[in-house]
Amino acid sequence: MASALHKDYPPELSAEEEHYLLSNLKDWSIAHGLAVRPAPSFVQPSQDPSGVLATTAPVTLFPSLFPRVCFEEGLAIQTAYNELYSAIARDEEWLKGIVEELIHIDDFVGKLWETHLAVKKEGYVQNLSLGLFRSDYMVHTNSSSPASRPGLKQVEFNTIASSFGGLSTQVSALHRYLLTIDAYPSSTASIIKRDTLHQSNSASSLAKGLAAAHNAYESSRSGRPLCVLLVVQDPERNVFDQRHLEYALLEESGVRSFRLPFQQTLSHTRLESDRTLVYTPPNSRTDSYEVTTIYFRAGYSPDDYLNEQDWSARLYLEKSRAIKCPSVLTQLAGCKKVQQVLATPHSPHLKHFLSDDQVASRVLATFAPIYPLDKSEAGHEARNLAKDPASAARYVLKPQREGGGNNIYRKNIPPFLEKLPETHWPAYILMEMIEPPPLRNVILRNGDVQRGGVIGELGVYGVCLWRNGDGGDSGEVLQNWEAGYLLRTKGDQSEEGGVAAGFGAVDSCCVV
Ligand code: ADP
Ligand code: MG
Ligand code: MG
Numbered sequence: 001m002a003s004a005l006h007k008d009y010p011p012e013l014s015a016e017e018e019h020y021l022l023s024n025l026k027d028w029s030i031a032h033g034l035a036v037r038p039a040p041s042f043v044q045p046s047q048d049p050s051g052v053l054a055t056t057a058p059v060t061l062f063p064s065l066f067p068r069v070c071f072e073e074g075l076a077i078q079t080a081y082n083e084l085y086s087a088i089a090r091d092e093e094w095l096k097g098i099v100e101e102l103i104h105i106d107d108f109v110g111k112l113w114e115t116h117l118a119v120k121k122e123g124y125v126q127n128l129s130l131g132l133f134r135s136d137y138m139v140h141t142n143s144s145s146p147a148s149r150p151g152l153k154q155v156e157f158n159t160i161a162s163s164f165g166g167l168s169t170q171v172s173a174l175h176r177y178l179l180t181i182d183a184y185p186s187s188t189a190s191i192i193k194r195d196t197l198h199q200s201n202s203a204s205s206l207a208k209g210l211a212a213a214h215n216a217y218e219s220s221r222s223g224r225p226l227c228v229l230l231v232v233q234d235p236e237r238n239v240f241d242q243r244h245l246e247y248a249l250l251e252e253s254g255v256r257s258f259r260l261p262f263q264q265t266l267s268h269t270r271l272e273s274d275r276t277l278v279y280t281p282p283n284s285r286t287d288s289y290e291v292t293t294i295y296f297r298a299g300y301s302p303d304d305y306l307n308e309q310d311w312s313a314r315l316y317l318e319k320s321r322a323i324k325c326p327s328v329l330t331q332l333a334g335c336k337k338v339q340q341v342l343a344t345p346h347s348p349h350l351k352h353f354l355s356d357d358q359v360a361s362r363v364l365a366t367f368a369p370i371y372p373l374d375k376s377e378a379g380h381e382a383r384n385l386a387k388d389p390a391s392a393a394r395y396v397l398k399p400q401r402e403g404g405g406n407n408i409y410r411k412n413i414p415p416f417l418e419k420l421p422e423t424h425w426p427a428y429i430l431m432e433m434i435e436p437p438p439l440r441n442v443i444l445r446n447g448d449v450q451r452g453g454v455i456g457e458l459g460v461y462g463v464c465l466w467r468n469g470d471g472g473d474s475g476e477v478l479q480n481w482e483a484g485y486l487l488r489t490k491g492d493q494s495e496e497g498g499v500a501a502g503f504g505a506v507d508s509c510c511v512v
Contacts, residue, residue: 010062010441011187021061021183028177029056034170037237042446057167058445060489063175063197063510064456065439070139070152071511074460078482080359081135082464085159087353089330090468090475098337102400105427108302109400111311116328119318125275130213130325132206133462134162142435153368153434155457159334160300160326164506165202165461166244168486172200172508198509202461202484203244204252209463210293211253212479213323216465217292220276227256227289229279233298234261242297262298265313277320291322300402335400340429343367368434374426382430389414396431409495441489443505452491459486
């Protein structure tokens with residue numbers, strides 16, 4: 001893909017061209033909700049006391065170039081990944097084996113596991129689970145590592161609160177709009193075309209997943225109207241991303257949803273004796289709703305649990321008859337440790353979960369080398385690699401956390417480990433850095449235009465609805481589809497890529 005044709009991409013714009021492109025981009029973004037609430041560092045809360053302001057989401061001016069084969073492979077294997085992770089979430093015994101290595105050294109994982117055990121003790125009353133997943137990848141170009149062939153490599157697999165499905169649909173539409181109004185210079189005409197620009201239908205497709213769970217829910221026949229409940233963080237800067245899903249759910253499937261800040265769970269919901277979850281909106285003409293599906297956009301980070309009461313709230317929701325997206329077990333299936341175990345060379349695990357060998361080998365080809373830091377032989381080798389500054393420079397160290405900002409990169413690994421008691425090392429996994437091709441783009445963030453080298457991360461969404469097993473029965477997948485994509489682009493000087501965390505921009509793929 002690094003052909004001569006693409007080395008000047010994106011082209012320099014004259015001042016006039018840039019003005020035309022930017023003014024159209026800014027208006028389109030706000031008019032179409034490609035927006036975020038402003039960061040406190042950008043607009044001080046005292047300047048917006050009633051919280052009415054929004055600003056354009058960080059976006060790239062141009063769609064980024066992405067190799068077609070990699071793009072198509074990422075989309076094509078998503079249903080296999082959905083199947084894999086739903087099978088893991090259904091296999092409590094297998095997950096237990098993994099989680100038990102973590103619970104004594106990772107309080108957060110320990111608390112989640114306790115929550116599961118507490119519900120198990122009373123008996124789960126909901127047999128269905130929903131996953132709105134996102135598998136993240138980068139294109140690996142450097143073949144100097146014998147373990148890692150060039151191609152699409154998975155960064156991680158998200159099983160909870162996979163974000164940007166709403167904004168992703170909008171940014172791909174923005175880039176198509178800019179093409180339509182001739183905002184891109186004619187020198188890009190052979191590259192940016194209607195059939196190379198990929199539209200992401202993630203907002204609508206993820207909302208259809210929520211609707212599928214809602215419709216599969218067997219009502220308690222309480223006579224109450226039914227709803228989907230979004231359990232959210234408060235405040236939430238990325239609220240419009242979530243709103244796009246809510247609006248699609250209402251407009252395309254006629255399903256009502258409500259937003260409930262996680263901390264208000266216990267004051268606004270109640271469990272009936274048959275564990276029907278009832279939600280009472282603060283000012284509704286209807287008294288209360290029966291919740292069919294709980295969609296967690298909070299609860300993935302220890303920061304969301306301020307005290308024991310928040311853990312009680314999570315337990316309470318998990319106990320309910322509502323379908324969870326995700327259940328605690330599904331959330332745990334997303335641990336980086338699970339990814340590491342699956343990626344272990346010659347391990348039987350992938351084959352155990354994916355019966356089709358060809359499918360399993362396609363999934364296997366997307367794994368980058370990942371090592372444990374435990375007492376095993378591989379763990380011992382990895383510990384030595386991680387301690388040595390020269391070899392550590394090729395790795396990233398990851399704890400069992402979500403939401404960005406938790407990893408330790410390259411030369412920072414040895415001093416970090418030095419301070420950490422060795423008994424806690426197995427709470428982390430060591431992953432080879434994926435090395436994407438050098439690309440350039442222009443990012444608009446907080447009104448600033450930033451140019452330079454960038455790195456792209458492709459996320460592929462997946463919807464999976466399944467029935468959990470009971471006793472000897474291992475359950476079954478009821479719905480499984482690929483649900484659009486996300487491209488996040490960050491400056492190549494930044495190790496992290498979180499858009500919400502302030503390091504990246506939403507983008508769309510121009511396949512080449
Ligand atoms: P989180 O669950 O917090 O998002 P990730 O595993 O996605 O954790 O890591 C955060 C970011 O770090 C990624 O978006 C990516 O930019 C970078 N990153 C993680 N793993 C790798 C890797 N193996 N190679 C290159 N960059 C990586
Ligand atoms: Mg993650
Ligand atoms: Mg990530």
